[in-house]
Amino acid sequence: MKGMDSSQEQQAAERPIINIESEKVALGPIRRDQVPLFYRWANDFNVLRTLHIPRPSTFEENLAFFEGDVENEKRRTEVHFTVYERATLIPIGRVDLAEISHRDRRAEFGIEIGEANYRGRGFGTEATRLMLDYAFTGLGLHNVGLYTWEYNLAAQAAYKKAGFREVGRRRQAKFMGGKFWDIVYMDCLSTEFVSPVLSKVMVPDEMRS
Known part of the structure; x- marks a missing residue:
C-alpha cells in the first residue's frame, strides 16, 4: 500500500477528530489548541448576553476552564464537544452535557455558537439534536434538561425544534435591559426523541453464517 506524502500527512494531522456528524454540523472532542478560540468567544458580549453576566475573562481563566472540563470528563460527570461546520470543518461553537x-x-x-455568522441558520438546532442523540443513544440517559432566559427567543425556538419542551419557569429571576425576565426550564425525555444518527451506529453485530 502506498504511503501518504508529506502534504497528505500534514492535512491528516490538521483535520480534527469527528465523533458524530449530520447534514450541517459535526461534533468532535475539545482540544487544547482551541483554547485561544474559546477565549475569544468568552469575551464576545453578544454571546454572553444569552449565557451569563457579560464580563472580560483572561486567557489563563479560559485555560483553567478547559483543564477543569478535561478533569470532569475523566470523572464521567461531563462531556464536551467542539461544534464544526461539517462542510469546512471550521469550529463554530461548543456543546456539552x-x-x-x-x-x-x-x-x-x-450550547454556545461562538461564531456570529453561524447563528440563526440552524447550526445550533442541529448540534442540539446530535447532543440529545448522544445523550440518549450513546450514554443511555433518560432526561436532559436546560434553562434559558425568557428574552432568548431564538434559543427557545431552536431547543423546541430539536426536541425540548418547556416544563416550568422561575418568575422574574433574570435582570436584562432594565427589566426582569423569567428563567425558562426545558427538558427532553428519551421516550420523546427519535435518534437521527446514532441509532444506525450503536447496533450489535449481526450473526455470520
Missing part, C-alpha cells in the same frame, strides 16, 4: 448522573440517567445541556 454537565451534571451527568448515570444512576438517575439525567444531565444538563449547554
Whole structure:
C-alpha cells in the first residue's frame, strides 16, 4: 500500500477528530489548541448576553476552564464537544452535557455558537439534536434538561425544534435591559426523541453464517 506524502500527512494531522456528524454540523472532542478560540468567544458580549453576566475573562481563566472540563470528563460527570461546520470543518461553537448522573440517567445541556455568522441558520438546532442523540443513544440517559432566559427567543425556538419542551419557569429571576425576565426550564425525555444518527451506529453485530 502506498504511503501518504508529506502534504497528505500534514492535512491528516490538521483535520480534527469527528465523533458524530449530520447534514450541517459535526461534533468532535475539545482540544487544547482551541483554547485561544474559546477565549475569544468568552469575551464576545453578544454571546454572553444569552449565557451569563457579560464580563472580560483572561486567557489563563479560559485555560483553567478547559483543564477543569478535561478533569470532569475523566470523572464521567461531563462531556464536551467542539461544534464544526461539517462542510469546512471550521469550529463554530461548543456543546456539552454537565451534571451527568448515570444512576438517575439525567444531565444538563449547554450550547454556545461562538461564531456570529453561524447563528440563526440552524447550526445550533442541529448540534442540539446530535447532543440529545448522544445523550440518549450513546450514554443511555433518560432526561436532559436546560434553562434559558425568557428574552432568548431564538434559543427557545431552536431547543423546541430539536426536541425540548418547556416544563416550568422561575418568575422574574433574570435582570436584562432594565427589566426582569423569567428563567425558562426545558427538558427532553428519551421516550420523546427519535435518534437521527446514532441509532444506525450503536447496533450489535449481526450473526455470520
